[in-house]
Amino acid sequence: MRNIDIFKQHWAPHQSRIVAGFDSAVNSGTCLIGVIQGKYRTLNAIVTETATEDDQWRIVNLKGHKDSIPAFDSIAVLGAVDDTQASALAGLQFGRMFDSAVDSVIETNPQGLMRHLAAPYYHKTPNIIPEWQLAQLQDVTCATVPGWDGISLTSHDGQTANLMLDLQRHDDHGGLLQEFDGLAPLLESIGAVYADFDSIIVEYQYLEKLMAMLHKVMQSTSKGGVKILNVEQSEKPFKHKKVLNIAVTYNFEDGQSITILFHHPDREAKKITPQDMLISWKILMNSRDITGAIQPNQGEGIEMPVLAGRIMKLVNQNSARFKRTQAKKAENVQALADAEQRLFDKQGIKAALEAEIQGLLNQLDQQQAQQLAQQTSQNEDIPAEPAKAYPPIEDLGDGYYQAFKNDKKVDSWTAHLNTNGKWEVSANNAQTRAWNRGFGAPRFFNTIDEMIAKYPAFGELAELLETSNASSGNKGDSDDADYLNQVIKGEVDFSKSNEVETKLEDIGSRLTAEINDLFEQAVTSYSVYQVGQASQIH
Structure with missing residues (x-):
């Protein structure tokens, strides 16, 4: 049973609840608020946000007054770091309703707490939970105290099966079905301290005789049941609570074990002699303490044959269930191992596939790189496509030039330098002929380079303007020719008329x-500009 299994939640963290008789709502804060419901009593309970499966429940007993009447309550708290925090949480969530103070804080496991809430004689009158009551119910051997008459069971209707069922119902930690881990962990768990003796040879001889006697009696009383495989003993006598002890473990063929702790009752003894009497004080079947079932009257002497007979009855009764549990456990362990192996194999396959995929991707990258290199090489070998050739530009006279789209000379563009010093281009194509008798709407460009960028057919115009008329073949390579070409191209600022006219007159004189x-x-170009300026004035 997990500690949280007995808790029933009513309010989640950060929820408010109304408490009868209290003048305001109570918020749960970061805790879960609920109850632990037993057969004869229900406790208010708090679970903190940091609670773990390893935490024990703390019972906080509160006492106070409400309307001058004594009041009390017991609050169960799980996950508190200490008694102080448990007390603070109990007071905050429940105690302040009746101005209470903390009376005591008790730790308990969930099984012991539920046993207490199911015991009617503890709840005949309402009160806080006393510590001694919970202490009695922690790790109970069985509900009914076993009774023996020698090797015969007098309680539980005389049936060993009933006693075993009672033991199983109160096996809080599943010790009956857990394999014994060996003497070393047991001695460590009980805080055993080895004692150094001057001589332990005689003691070992006595112990071997005792072990042999128990072994023989157990085998004889088994009556066809489980047989003993071997016997182990503690390395040497050890001290536990200042008393000398010896531990003996009997391992059975079905995997079960019985461990008996003997002690020498003389606290002053420094060693165990062959004449010293050993008394069994703790008996473990597998990992479960069954001392209360085997020796109900603790400390009372018991003969070894009787002790062995009682032990073997329980061992035989528990054998079938133990073997089923261990077989199932082995299956689970094997299933886990198989699953882990399958996971390991699949991870290996995955890694191999990823490596193969990466190799293929690398090959693909190499092929793409090779194809790209080949394509680049082929592109370099392909000669550049020659620029489109246009028919020669025709000089129409008076500064007008005509360029053609192709050798058919049907579609054309006509360009000239207008009075604003801009190149003006009109198109003559199928569209303009259909809609405007071959006169397209003009487009204007500030420089001849802009015009050529739009109409590549005028690509040779700049060179044409730098030369003389195509028919004369003369070249104007002097400074005067350069200036005249600039005037024709509109590269001269015509607004400076005096400067332009002076320059033209100077050129005309020579x-x-x-x-x-x-x-x-x-x-002509300058005259056209001047005429245009005059028309703008009027």
Whole structure:
């Protein structure tokens, strides 16, 4: 049973609840609030947010007054770090309703607490839970005290099966079905301290005789039941609570074990002699303390044959259930091992597949890189596509130039430098011929380079303007020719009319046949500009 299994939640963390007779709502804070419900009493309970399966329940007993009437309550708290925190939580959630103070704080396991709540004689009159009551119910051997007449069971209807069932019902930690871990862990758990003796040879001889006697009696009383495989003994006598002890373990063929702790009752003894009497004070069947079932009257002498007979009855009675449990446990262990092996194998397969996938991806990357390199090499070997060739530009005279779309010379563009010093281009194509008799809406460009970028057919115009008329073949490579070409291209600021006219007059005074045509075109371009400016004034 887990500690939380007995708790029934009523309010989650950070929920408020109304308490009858209290003047305000109570918030649960970070805790779970609920109850532990037994057969004859129900306790209010608190579980903190840090509670674990290893925590014990704490019973906080509160006493106070309500309306001058004595009041009390017992609150169960799980997950408190200490008694102080448990008291504070109990007072905050329940105690302040009747101005209570903490009377006591008691630790208990869940089984002992539920036994207390199921005992009617503890709850005949309402009161807090006394510590001694809970102490009696911790790790109970069985509900009914076993009675023996020698080797015959007088309690539990004389049936060993009934005694075993009673033991199983009160086996809080499942010790009856747990394999014994050996003497070393047992001695460590009880805080045994080995004693150093001057001579232990005689003591060992006596112990071997005792073990042999018990072994023989157990085998004879088994009556066809479980047989003993071997016997182990503690390495040497040890001290527990200042008393010398000897531990003996009998291992049976079905996997069960019986461990008997003997002590020499003389606290002053420094060693065990062959004549010393040993009294069994604790008997473990597997990992479960069955001393109360085997020796109900603790400390009373018991003959070894009787002790052995009682032990073997319980061992034989528990054998079938123990073997089933161990077989199931072995199956679970094997299933877990098989699952872990399958997981390991699948992880190996996964790793191999991932490595294979990565290898294929690497190959794919290499192939793509090779293809890219080959494609790049092929592209470098392919000659660049030549620029589209256009028919020669025709000079229409008066500064107008016509470029054609192709050799058919059907669609064309006409460009000239307008009076604003901008290049003006009109298109003559199927659309303009259909809608405007071949006169397209003009487009304007500030420079000849902008015009050529839009209409590549005028690509040779700049070179054409730098030369003389195509028919004369003359070249204007002088400074005058350069200036005249700038005027024709609109690269001269016509707004500075005095400067332009002076320059043209100067060139006209030394005009040569080579630049005569350029001069006429420049004068025409400037005249067109001046006419345009005059029309804007009027």
